[in-house]
Amino acid sequence: xxxxxxxxxxxxxSGKGSNFEAMMNSPEREFDVVMLVCDRPKAHVxxxxxxxxxxxxxxxxxxxxxxxxxxxxxxxxxxxxNVQWIVLAGYxxxxxxxxxxxxxxxxxxxxxxxxxxxxxxxxxxxxxxYGVKVSGVTIHYVDEGIDTGPIIAQEPVxxxxxxxxxTLQKRIQQVEHVLYTKVINEVTQQxx
Ligand code: GRF
Numbered sequence: 001x002x003x004x005x006x007x008x009x010x011x012x013x014s015g016k017g018s019n020f021e022a023m024m025n026s027p028e029r030e031f032d033v034v035m036l037v038c039d040r041p042k043a044h045v046x047x048x049x050x051x052x053x054x055x056x057x058x059x060x061x062x063x064x065x066x067x068x069x070x071x072x073x074x075x076x077x078x079x080x081x082n083v084q085w086i087v088l089a090g091y092x093x094x095x096x097x098x099x100x101x102x103x104x105x106x107x108x109x110x111x112x113x114x115x116x117x118x119x120x121x122x123x124x125x126x127x128x129x130y131g132v133k134v135s136g137v138t139i140h141y142v143d144e145g146i147d148t149g150p151i152i153a154q155e156p157v158x159x160x161x162x163x164x165x166x167t168l169q170k171r172i173q174q175v176e177h178v179l180y181t182k183v184i185n186e187v188t189q190q191x192x
Contacts, residue, residue: 001083011027011034012091017045018109019089022177023184024052024182025188030185035081038072039093055081062092071098073088076191078102085188086141089180092121095142107142110180112172114154119147124169137170140182154185 009031011020020036023029036049036056049056057077075098077123078086088109095107113123118130125157127135136156143149155175159168164171 006032007031007085008034008081009085009087009184009188010037010081012037012039012086012088013043013045014038014040014046015043015090017043017090018047019175019176021047021048023181024048024054024087026181028185031085031179035077035083038078039091045090051092051148056192062117066097068098068107071096075099075102084186086142087180087184089111093146094146097144100142100144105141108152108184109140109142109147109149110170110176111140111147112169112176114156117141117145124172125165127159128165128168129162133166135159135172138179152187153179155179169182 006182011023011033013036024033033054036045036054038046038056038058039061041058041060045187046056046058059069059073059075061070061071064073084106086103086107088107099107111119111123113127114136118126124135134156136154138151139153140147141149157172157175
């Protein structure tokens with residue numbers, strides 16, 4: 001009899017959590033989400049995690065003297081749960097040195113544009129304001145910059161003339177909800 005150990009992943013999120021939810025519900029998922037890390041005590045994603053029975057760590061960075069101390073506390077929890085991979089899904093903070101050093105090439109992010117175009121906040125609005133005809137989704141490794149790490153996967157989404165931030169964001173998120181699980185499967189299987 002043979003069995004495979006599934007990669008152990010922590011999701012970091014700050015808000016709605018639709019990517020987290022899609023991942024949890026995906027029949028394609030070949031990794032275990034063993035922890036949700038959230039920096040906003042009122043975030044919607046916390047209730048979702050409770051529903052899925054996923055251990056949740058809620059830490060308010062304002063309660064720590066420095067980013068380093070905040071991340072050290074997170075790291076303790078990650079180590080205790082034997083987390084091997086971190087995936088950011090709407091985590092509205094820049095990952096610092098403590099976590100980058102502890103998880104080299106093991107932190108992924110999903111961004112709602114075709115990087116390097118439109119990094120940072122409000123990427124969907126930035127794309128619409130610029131007038132691009134194609135935007136999309138990027139999944140990349142996280143480095144010390146803002147949405148600058150090596151790109152792993154991209155998928156284009158056509159921008160329609162009548163699009164608003166809401167309509168374009170909705171189509172982009174539909175792509176995200178399928179692509180992220182698929183890419184996490186691939187990356188974590190390759191080098192677990
Ligand atoms: C996603 O669109 C992702 O690309 C960006 O933040 C958003 C998070 O959405 N980084 P949700 O919280 O997963 O619904």
